[in-house]
Amino acid sequence: MEVEAGEFFGILGPNGAGKTTTLEIIEGLRQADAGQVRLFGSSPWPRNSAVLPRIGVQLQASSFFERLTAREQIRTFASLYGVGPKKADEMLDVVGLSDKADTRAEKLSGGQMQRLSIACALVHDPELVFLDEPTAALDPQARRNLWDLLRAINTQGRTIVLTTHYMDEAEILCDRVAIMDRGKILQSGPPAELVRGLDAATHIAIETGVLPVEEARRMFDGTVEVDDDGVSLTFVTRTPAPVLATLAERNALRGLSVRGATLEDVFLNLTGREYRA
Template sequence: MSVSIRATDVRKSYGDVVAVDGVSFEVNDGEFFGILGPNGAGKTTTLEIVEGLREADSGSIELLGQSPWPRNKALLPRMGVQLQGTAFFERLTAREQLVTFGSLYGAGPKRADEMLEIVGLTDKAGTRVEKLSGGQAQRLSIACALVHDPEVVFLDEPTAALDPQARRNLWDLLRTINGQGRTVVLTTHYMDEAELLCDRVAIMDRGKILNIDAPASLVRGLDAPTRISVDSGELAAEKVAAIADGVAEVEDDGVALTFTTRDPATVLTALAEQRVLNGLRVRGATLEDVFLELTGREYRA
């Protein structure tokens, strides 16, 4: 399989602060690749180095077979970039923004109209940017990154600060973009987003990549118990351990009685025999569990 991006032992520091500490990874053509990490993990700096916006202190980057630094003008038409904070031109409508961005790459007004339809903003073509909602502005930002039909698209936390409905609408758009054959690289700290969208993810913290794999493979590799819940009051907490072997922690918050086990089949059978099934929920490990296992649970501002 051809490789769109190859990063090898990339390092970047700002004084005593090490932002990127020996990062290496590859992204295949047509892959949806995620870089996950808490705030300050080095995700954005890594992405900016790959895009050619920053110079690495050491290491090497290949983007579509070329070095992005020094600023490589041959690569600019081949990649689309959506930054964390996109600044639009003041007083322009959504269509005028796209026409302006497209003109920088030789794309005409027809392409701008096509992109408005793709991102679901045709009815907002004549609306000035400051009148768009947060979700609409994010979709316009992605449209600006795609108006010149790039091969690789970089998205830096595109759903940050969006409401749940806007996030899910944007997810549909991102699937469409990737389904058209484009390579997509996404940074995010939303685990559900990465688990749903990405073919593979790199979990990053303190400037280092801790693990890279498909989300499902990372979850399967985590030795985590299953959490089983029933409605509170269905069973006394002190009797949970008596119904089946292998029950570990028990918690009753007044709404649900939740316990962990490494033998869910036996426990579920015992609950069925006791007819304790109201509000039954079974939760295995998720990408969030993998993330917390690798990066820790302490709060970092």
């Protein structure tokens, strides 16, 4: 696995695949059993004080000092890198927490805590940022706001390495992703390229009742899989254009939706569908 400067790189995998372990090895928090890691051309283990100021780390679970406000938290982190309080306060504004500067960390919402955690990882202006499931347990609004923040960070030239269980997040944010399982990279590349390479069928759905199921099946002489679940009449095909044209000729497009393959389909195809605890 190799990440280029300025890239937004995602690591995907089921529970226990080795995502967090991989990050901890790269960050110098854990010694590798085998293999080699190079971070800015140097080994991160044993703890390499030369590279630490150049990276920012947001761990999967973050803890803050009790009874300290958001401002006090980030000033404490900043002081560890010799960064002054003015720059620390500016970082609160970058992540949209200026109005919460005097609020104790334990009083912040989940999304605000995540933003504070990212602010602490960025306060010393690192070149490379590691984010381990930064949007886990956030509501949709908080996730979208955090996406905007991460895009802005990447646009400023920072390299970001992200782990996530959200396939839509990886598709939207990442230039490239690596899908891993049981400690091995199974496939990597741009999300759109991985999806195209799957060669999956297209699902075309219209509202139930627009066409009788048997009539819909006769229309395509058994060449298209047709299913009605009581809500949608779905056509599964690898040649969607003729199906759409036929439905349009019959004025049978009410409730139309078309779904091609997604990164989730690629993920499941590579890692299987069995439940992972």
